[in-house]
Amino acid sequence: MKLTLEDIGRLAGVSRSTVSRVINNQPNVHDDVRANVLEVIERTGYAPNAAARSLVSGRSGVIGLVIPSRVHAIFEDPYFSRLIQGISAASNSSGNMLSLFLFQSAEEETDLYPRVVKAGFLDGLIVTATRMGDPLLASLTGSDLPVVIVGRPDTGGVSYVDVDNHDGGVKAAVHLYELGHRKIGLLGAPVSTTAGLDRLNGFVQGLATCGMALDPKLRVDGDFSESGGYEAMQKLAKQRPDAVFAASDTMAFGALRALQEHGISVPQDMAIVGFDGMPASEKSIPALTTIRQPVAETGTRAVQVLNDLISGAASAPVVEILPVELVVRQSTDSTAPALGGRR
Amino acid sequence: MKLTLEDIGRLAGVSRSTVSRVINNQPNVHDDVRANVLEVIERTGYAPNAAARSLVSGRSGVIGLVIPSRVHAIFEDPYFSRLIQGISAASNSSGNMLSLFLFQSAEEETDLYPRVVKAGFLDGLIVTATRMGDPLLASLTGSDLPVVIVGRPDTGGVSYVDVDNHDGGVKAAVHLYELGHRKIGLLGAPVSTTAGLDRLNGFVQGLATCGMALDPKLRVDGDFSESGGYEAMQKLAKQRPDAVFAASDTMAFGALRALQEHGISVPQDMAIVGFDGMPASEKSIPALTTIRQPVAETGTRAVQVLNDLISGAASAPVVEILPVELVVRQSTDSTAPALGGRR
DNA sequence: CTGAAAGCGCTAACAC
DNA sequence: GTGTTAGCGCTTTCAG
Numbered sequence: 001m002k003l004t005l006e007d008i009g010r011l012a013g014v015s016r017s018t019v020s021r022v023i024n025n026q027p028n029v030h031d032d033v034r035a036n037v038l039e040v041i042e043r044t045g046y047a048p049n050a051a052a053r054s055l056v057s058g059r060s061g062v063i064g065l066v067i068p069s070r071v072h073a074i075f076e077d078p079y080f081s082r083l084i085q086g087i088s089a090a091s092n093s094s095g096n097m098l099s100l101f102l103f104q105s106a107e108e109e110t111d112l113y114p115r116v117v118k119a120g121f122l123d124g125l126i127v128t129a130t131r132m133g134d135p136l137l138a139s140l141t142g143s144d145l146p147v148v149i150v151g152r153p154d155t156g157g158v159s160y161v162d163v164d165n166h167d168g169g170v171k172a173a174v175h176l177y178e179l180g181h182r183k184i185g186l187l188g189a190p191v192s193t194t195a196g197l198d199r200l201n202g203f204v205q206g207l208a209t210c211g212m213a214l215d216p217k218l219r220v221d222g223d224f225s226e227s228g229g230y231e232a233m234q235k236l237a238k239q240r241p242d243a244v245f246a247a248s249d250t251m252a253f254g255a256l257r258a259l260q261e262h263g264i265s266v267p268q269d270m271a272i273v274g275f276d277g278m279p280a281s282e283k284s285i286p287a288l289t290t291i292r293q294p295v296a297e298t299g300t301r302a303v304q305v306l307n308d309l310i311s312g313a314a315s316a317p318v319v320e321i322l323p324v325e326l327v328v329r330q331s332t333d334s335t336a337p338a339l340g341g342r343r
Numbered sequence: 344m345k346l347t348l349e350d351i352g353r354l355a356g357v358s359r360s361t362v363s364r365v366i367n368n369q370p371n372v373h374d375d376v377r378a379n380v381l382e383v384i385e386r387t388g389y390a391p392n393a394a395a396r397s398l399v400s401g402r403s404g405v406i407g408l409v410i411p412s413r414v415h416a417i418f419e420d421p422y423f424s425r426l427i428q429g430i431s432a433a434s435n436s437s438g439n440m441l442s443l444f445l446f447q448s449a450e451e452e453t454d455l456y457p458r459v460v461k462a463g464f465l466d467g468l469i470v471t472a473t474r475m476g477d478p479l480l481a482s483l484t485g486s487d488l489p490v491v492i493v494g495r496p497d498t499g500g501v502s503y504v505d506v507d508n509h510d511g512g513v514k515a516a517v518h519l520y521e522l523g524h525r526k527i528g529l530l531g532a533p534v535s536t537t538a539g540l541d542r543l544n545g546f547v548q549g550l551a552t553c554g555m556a557l558d559p560k561l562r563v564d565g566d567f568s569e570s571g572g573y574e575a576m577q578k579l580a581k582q583r584p585d586a587v588f589a590a591s592d593t594m595a596f597g598a599l600r601a602l603q604e605h606g607i608s609v610p611q612d613m614a615i616v617g618f619d620g621m622p623a624s625e626k627s628i629p630a631l632t633t634i635r636q637p638v639a640e641t642g643t644r645a646v647q648v649l650n651d652l653i654s655g656a657a658s659a660p661v662v663e664i665l666p667v668e669l670v671v672r673q674s675t676d677s678t679a680p681a682l683g684g685r686r
Numbered sequence: 687c688t689g690a691a692a693g694c695g696c697t698a699a700c701a702c
Numbered sequence: 703g704t705g706t707t708a709g710c711g712c713t714t715t716c717a718g
Contacts, residue, residue, distance in 0.1 A: 359705090361705080361708080373704085
């Protein structure tokens, strides 16, 4: 039995307008009437029809989350799980529904705009992991749909939420320098991503403030993956740096594996700092010193910014940079307790 | 500029009905007219309004995916990533949108039914990882919303898609037996899950067909996690089985870690079979023999079944069991090549 | 404070 | 083949 406002009104002895007012918490309804209507709603289990509602209001109560095609990493990388978790939690608590768009191909991506966005199906969109020069991003920013990017995009004028990758690079460099290391290498992330670029630049600047420069021979880039880190460290190890900043925890794990095979012990022979603060970084052997980024919070903030954009409480571009934190564990500190600790 | 059917009709010199017919690929439209209308649509970039459409059609084109609260495992377990991937791909190709419901608390879960389901926001629902006696499941099956469960539920009358966990247990037992092992143990999954139960029962039956029984001393259950597998193997190792079936790859990894610490080598001292066929099982040292389950395909099938339910092409309960496959690698075969191979 | 009435943009009879 | 006409269930003026 499909109930409508009209039905509830009849049952409560009022008009549908009054019921509508009650449902939407509007003033100008007598308390008695309100109570009565609420009772009927409760008793009948009535719920207003979403389609009718959004047809007239122009709002769907749905926000979209786009994860582009090339991210096969979602299979392995806990980053996305944590991000989705944060975004989902924030959507729930802000009364939104979350629609997930995982694209397998560029075609599916192109389809998004006409089929979903223009149909008014979404109130707003969160886009993760855009590449440099992403055409999707371009088509989206052209529309009047509120959009928030997770991570710094390479174009201006768009709202985004990011962590302070640059500062993370600085912190890693300074930490290693202060530990007394002077032959400091970088296992970099792809500079085709803004995250990789920012971490690199921060690292270089951090070294600079210590009066040092990054020796190009001591820099090898990986692709964010474990095996990428492994391979990069194979090359890097030959130069025998006494400390290395790996621009992602996952790559750091690969690096640790390579070092183990080479019989190079961490941190005695080489100190390692990762980036991410993934749960696994606590359990690795040795426990990994890392730059912790607030992944779930990034997602949460993205939703909040998006909601502000949707409600008009803010207007694009809104930019928000979340702080990162150095977490010192065994991989840079031979005196730390067995499971590492925070300082 | 928001375009409507009326606008397109005016631009094309026809009525809105004709435009509607063209959009919905209905017959009874003159070819010339159809072409002209399509041209106008193309030129203007018109897209029909989703809300209006679903208000009148009663369909939203959205299916929901529910992952209950207690699954914090989503942080770590690649299973869910792969499942979501499969579900998302199938949704895309069947022209549906996917709405994701990750719940943090039981309250949010209870909220689902009134706020989302009764509002007619969804055409159907896929629910994963239900517990035994799940109240959510009960409330859902009471409604007339098409629902498909991923994994065997503990109640009847519901449609579900599952892998053949029982057969996986059988295959693991027979494989170990055929390798000549006679002291075969089980690192079980929680029997509070149907998957754990089915794998256990299959394993016992597999042993039985080989004329063997599972020694209760050789069975320790874990909780699906790496550390759970580690701890379980700590206990199990004392009994010195010469082969163990670990009911999930992740637990098997934990078991391998424990064995390594004990100096028990795999497969020489103990053969190990996992369950899942996760990507990481190929890279573990030694590469893990495992029962591979088609995770993404499970998701795909769930969507297809759901679509059948929605369209009326099928009626509940539909049950679909996907086959699993034994993948032999190093952990049960000391003669296998370094990185393991399939047989 | 409350009700009547006018749509939101679309689909689906029903006429022509 | 094509246009006309009712609604789908809701929000929102506008009267009272």
